[in-house]
Amino acid sequence: MDKNIKIWLDGKLYTWKHAKIHVLSHSLHYGTGVFEGIRFYKTSRGPAIFRLDEHLKRLFYSASCLKLKTPYTKKQLETAIKEVIVKNKLSDGYIRPIIFYGAEHLGIHPKGCRVHSAIAAWAWGAYLGTKPVKTLISSFIRIHPKSTFADAKICGHYVNSMLASVQAIEAGCDEAILLDYKGYLAEGPGENIFIVKNGQLYTPSEGNILKGITRASIMEIAKEFNIKCKEKKITVKELLSADEAFYSGTAAQVSAIGMINGKKIGNGKMGEITALLADHYDKIVHGKVKKHLNWLTPVR
Numbered sequence: 377m378d379k380n381i382k383i384w385l386d387g388k389l390y391t392w393k394h395a396k397i398h399v400l401s402h403s404l405h406y407g408t409g410v411f412e413g414i415r416f417y418k419t420s421r422g423p424a425i426f427r428l429d430e431h432l433k434r435l436f437y438s439a440s441c442l443k444l445k446t447p448y449t450k451k452q453l454e455t456a457i458k459e460v461i462v463k464n465k466l467s468d469g470y471i472r473p474i475i476f477y478g479a480e481h482l483g484i485h486p487k488g489c490r491v492h493s494a495i496a497a498w499a500w501g502a503y504l505g506t507k508p509v510k511t512l513i514s515s516f517i518r519i520h521p522k523s524t525f526a527d528a529k530i531c532g533h534y535v536n537s538m539l540a541s542v543q544a545i546e547a548g549c550d551e552a553i554l555l556d557y558k559g560y561l562a563e564g565p566g567e568n569i570f571i572v573k574n575g576q577l578y579t580p581s582e583g584n585i586l587k588g589i590t591r592a593s594i595m596e597i598a599k600e601f602n603i604k605c606k607e608k609k610i611t612v613k614e615l616l617s618a619d620e621a622f623y624s625g626t627a628a629q630v631s632a633i634g635m636i637n638g639k640k641i642g643n644g645k646m647g648e649i650t651a652l653l654a655d656h657y658d659k660i661v662h663g664k665v666k667k668h669l670n671w672l673t674p675v676r
């Protein structure tokens with residue numbers, strides 16, 4: 377991580393060294409913060425943020441789940457995000473807004489805790505590399521939807537993601553795949569998953585996944601190419617016998633899955649439909665597709 381970046385915290389910009397919170401912050405102890413991961417890309421009109429409005433809406437939805445009331449409006453956070461990109465002189469990268477409880481009180485109920493908001497941005501290349509990803513189906517299942525708001529981006533949920541991710545990497549893989557509590561495919565630690573079978577796309581239904589903004593974008597792009605996409609319960613057997621599989625996510629973008637539990641998916645290389653979607657997604661985020669310019673918010 378670049379330690380020269382400036383970070384926005386509660387309305388002011390601080391150097392990396394000075395962007396600090398108290399050790400007794402409620403959210404540090406109990407995972408009671410919410411965050412977003414957003415990307416911005418180089419376009420011919422300067423840096424532009426991909427689907428900013430959708431990300432801010434999800435941030436406010438996640439915050440409402442934890443009764444986190446930030447004093448900033450969506451518009452104010454949008455302005456602050458742009459300021460962080462400009463002040464850090466970034467042309468493309470990743471934005472991390474977070475809203476969390478302060479250190480006024482450490483009972484589980486966060487009554488009396490101040491709500492803090494912070495935004496960082498930095499240059500960040502391909503999250504899962506550029507080669508097809510080697511994956512492991514984790515023994516950790518995705519958090520049960522009745523234990524929490526499974527469709528919110530809550531800090532504490534990422535203990536589940538981290539455990540699965542560490543397990544996959546310790547097993548010599550690049551990334552994990554999590555099943556849901558019924559044994560159906562759920563998602564990756566920080567990505568949604570699609571499979572391709574006989575020219576058709578399938579992705580797990582909503583209910584036990586984060587409703588990815590990239591996932592929604594891919595579904596829309598597929599429709600434009602007349603590729604059918606169905607949301608359904610996907611079994612491990614269906615996953616392992618897919619012709620192609622890929623992760624979708626802000627950080628991962630479209631990343632082909634080459635192997636699952638030591639078994640090649642297709643020929644182990646990026647499949648044809650995955651390549652088509654990845655290529656079009658890349659064009660869209662770089663502002664090269666007129667129809668989807670409305671998915672981009674120019675920074676200046």
Ligand code: PMP
Nearest residue numbers: 566567568586588589590625626
């Ligand atoms: N699932 C999880 C658990 C994630 O953390 C992410 C990343 N935000 C995704 C899916 C993909 O969501 P998005 O496409 O909105 O980045």
